[in-house]
Amino acid sequence: MENYRGINYLRDKLNQLKQRVSLRYDYYTMKHKISQKGITIPPEIRQKYESTLGWCSKAVDNLADRLSFKEFGDDYFGINEIFKMNNPDVFFDSAILSALISSCCFIYISQGDDEIPRLQVIEGDQATGIIDPITNLLTEGYAILNKDDNGNATLEAYFIPGRTDYYVEGKYAYSYQNKAPYALLVPIIYRPDAKRPFGHSRITRACMYYQSFANRTFERADITAEFYSFPQKYVVGLSNDAEPMDSWKATISSMLQFTKDEQGESPKLGQFTTPSMSPFTEQLRTAAAGFAGETGLTLDDLGFVSDNPSSSEAIKASHETLRMYARKAQKTFGSGFLNVGYLACCLRDDFAYRRNHFYNLKPKWQPVFEPDAATLSSIGDGAIKINQAIPGFFDSRTLSDLTGIEGANNE
Structure with a gap:
């Protein structure tokens, strides 16, 4: 009998x-609070101007929205039927999104009431296992299926073959x-390699650094904007017998009156140099360029919109790197979904x-960019x-895969 590590391991x-996975989810949901760095702004003031930025969410969603799984071609085992019975419009998108955030998610396969296996997406921070590096399937797995209100596991599953x-x-x-x-727990992995x-x-x-850097820049800009809106003023030469000046009235009043003292001298008014907002704009653009x-x-x-609108071809050309990321993700996700279908067929047919x-x-996918x-x-x-x-090199199927458009089914 094979020597398994066990559920405690x-x-x-x-x-x-x-x-590590929870940190990524906090960045994606924009709930992560950045560390309070800086030597000039007191922490109690910085907390009043806490900023929120969704660049990491944008990076994940922009790729996930371009990955649309279509079906399996040459499906002799009825895998497409299993996926169709498991709400594919939500299932595939949920699995892809979770894998992009946490590097991998897991598909829990269980027997359904109508002999069609049930497929459930489990987040990367709720499951793990021992992976076979050849097939990317698990020889041993563990998943938390349910929790109570305090986050404690109430239902767990331990998976081994059979x-x-x-x-x-x-x-x-x-x-x-x-x-x-x-094991009936299949990983869906984004960009695996031999080491990971x-x-x-x-x-x-790097994404987390650039977003945190931009967050801090927004906070500093927001605080500086207070001084930019109401520049600091000063008065010199007031008599010692003069009444104390209301600082708020002096800030917002459009007219101030000062009389001469007994020697006939009048106070002199001045204003400190207004801080410029341009350095913050340049810092944000630098952070955005690094993140992009x-x-x-x-x-x-x-959010840094160019003046000239881009054509469809220009948009594709500017997103060439994103297109390569999407094609790479299609390969790894397609292999994972095939593993899901393979084990689901074994469970459905009760045959190894x-x-x-x-x-x-x-696996077939919709085009990354709609033509x-x-x-x-x-x-x-x-x-x-x-x-x-x-002759016959292009037919309706190949054109459909290339364009993403389903033609008329003429027999």
């Missing part, structure tokens, strides 16, 4: 990784047997299929010329 492993054990309030409760050759098989988050350390370079976005995406039986199934009229016209001209050189 996986619980400890999850606790070690949970803080069996899923359930624990209620930390104690073993019951098990379900199956014939799946791997569970992938990398879209919210990198890190994530494949443009300054237009981050071999994974190499599913290698012909090809406009000019692009459709050029694709049509190119398809005609290629079909003249190689």
